[in-house]
Amino acid sequence: LAGVPSLVKPASDTGYLAQAVVRLIAESGILPPGALQLIMGATGDLLDCLDAQDTVGFTGSAATAMTLRSRPSLLQNAVRFTAEQDSLNGSVLGPDVMPGSKEFDLFITEVHREMTTKAGQKCTAIRRIMVPEAHVQAVTAALSERLAATKIGHPAQRDTQMGALVSLAQREDVRGKLQLLARDCDVVFGDAQQCMVSGADAKEGAFMSPVLLNCPDPDAAKTLHEIEAFGPVSTVMAYRDLPHAIALLNKGGGSLVASVITHDPQVARQVVLGAGAFHGRLYFNDRISQAESTGHGAPLPHMVHGGPGRAGGSEELGGLRGVKHFMQRSAIQGSPDMLAAITGIWVTGAEEHAGPAHPFTRSFDALQIGETLHTAAREVTLADIEHFAEFTGDRFYAHMDAEAARANPFFPDRVAHGYLLLSFAAGLFVEPSPGPVLANTGLTALSFQKPVVAGDCIFVQLTVKRKTRRTAAYGEVRWHVALRNQDRDLVAEYELLTMNSYGETKGA
CATH class of the missing domain: 3.10.129.10 (Hotdog Thioesterase)
Structure with a gap:
């Protein structure tokens, strides 16, 4: 729409899916020829050919974003670089929510969905779960029960609720990150080394059990707030009061989204004032909005999908805002x-x-x-x-x-x-x-x-x-x-x- 042709380079592990989608788009004729181009494999010196009229948009890990954004040619030519990075997104159970309430059940549903959808391999997945001290046991028990009932299997089976990770290499990466998280956390559910799988081979298919961790001292923990296991892994931690919950939420160093399940508008207001600057999107839900809400991990196109700090400092570009982002802005002065x-x-x-x-x-x-x-x-x-x-x-x-x-x-x-x-x-x-x-x-x-x-x-x-x-x-x-x-x-x-x-x- 902005007259800018796009060259897309997918990750190697998921390139087969990207090429299938681009092929469908090309065959449909909805875009002019050349508007969307796909590069499979290495890009060679492509980034060195860019100048001030080009822009680079990246979605993925913080490490890869750092490698790309620090490329001398991009820095020298001031090429616009936007990064939407994976982050340590958090979810807070409001201090007003009691076990057995509608909000409590909604919280368990949201966390379970974010841990298991795409096997937890999504940039908005909930990595850190903040719960009032009095309800840690109830939340851990409810989540463990829900995770135990999750059917892991071949995605073609109708009753499958969670499939495999994207590759064997990615599964090994998640297992390695779990070993690092073990410095601060204890496993309360799941086994990263084995799981029951229906209709497929658990090892060859890169399947993995959801793993729920508990951190007994989130204030002293470091790896918990710095390392992301990009898979079906999340950590429960207790908070004393709402200011403590906000402090823990912000220790992630910037995220794409933070969610709060509460029925108290004053709780929501306090979280916005205390945590708004650290998160690209704040998502609140309760019994009133749950029927129409898109969910913690599903932003609408006109919403900001990005965040500060660890989340990359930019955003994915949906809707009209994305079109305007690609346009050059110049001030015109005259009579x-x-x-x-x-x-x-x-x-x-x-x-x-x-x-x-x-x-x-x-x-x-x-x-x-x-x-x-x-x-x-x-x-x-x-x-x-x-x-x-x-x-x-x-x-x-x-x-x-x-x-x-x-x-x-x-x-x-x-x-x-x-x-x-x-x-x-x-x-x-x-x-x-x-x-x-x-x-x-x-x-x-x-x-x-x-x-x-x-x-x-x-x-x-x-x-x-x-x-x-x-x-x-x-x-x-x-x-x-x-x-x-x-x-x-x-x-x-x-x-x-x-x-x-x-x-x-x-x-x-």
Whole structure:
């Protein structure tokens, strides 16, 4: 969408899946030829060929990100580098949650899902579980029971709940990391060396049992907050109070996501204030939102999926934000006329010019940026104000009580309703006959600058600000609308949006 072709280099262990997806995309024809290119295997000196107009986006381990981002060619050319790194994401059971409650069951479900989905090999998986001291035993028992009932097997079997790790090498890496975590933690469930597997070979298939650890002293532990076993591994730790839980959450040094299961809004507020700067996304859930929530590990495209510190300091780029990220941003400085000519958008102070006919009789294509209509003036009377108050029911004192209005520092006397002025404005600039204007779709950025009292006169300055094609039949016209009084002081201004046809112009 931003006009940037993408070259994708998948990890070797999962390259077969990436090529299958890219092949489907290419065969579908949804992208222009060359917009998406796939590189399998080594990239050679590709990164050394990049310059300031290129960008590198990376998802994976912190170690690989460091190797890539420190490449001399990227540093020398200031190539934009974004990294969404695996992190030590945490989940907190709120101090308000009791065993047997809906939130407690929800917490167990969330942690179990994050440990077993994709065999725990996902960047958002829960690695650290923070639980009130009084509930450590209950959480450990409930999680162990849920993990014991998890069916590990061939993914083609309908009853399989957890499959294999991505490779034998990855399984060995997880086992090695578990040995390091054993310095601070005890195993309370699972055996990394063996597991029961249905429909497949446990060893050749790189299957592994979920492993639940417990850390008796999370404050003194180091490996727990520094090392990630990228598999079905997670650690339970106790916290004394909510500030302690927040401190433990932040000891991970920055994560993609932290979740809190709580039914207490004040608990959620305290976590945001204490932990927000350390996590890319804070996810709260309870009995109210659980039915519609996407879950701890499933951010929506318009959400930030990244985080500070260990999480890489950047984000994956979904939605419109991702498109804008790939675009070069430059500041443009100049006179109003210069800016209008460059951008194609009229700005306040730029030249105005009159059209050959009323702008509402001119088609989308015929209208010119900066084309302006100055209407006749209309006097606002006390009868107008009272009639509008009676008709609408808006009898606010500033419109009806002269003494009360004068006591207000904003008003010199009884003043006209703001919406009365908008209605009068429309009556001044609208051309009532059928023509190219198909619909009024709204107004934005409305502001009132100066009150209008009985006896004042107002007129409208209507300017074509911007034109955008929308369909084959019509486009959107943004009009700058300025209401001024008899002294030419600005009374109110806003943007009016209309849909105009591309058809022939009347009277031009």
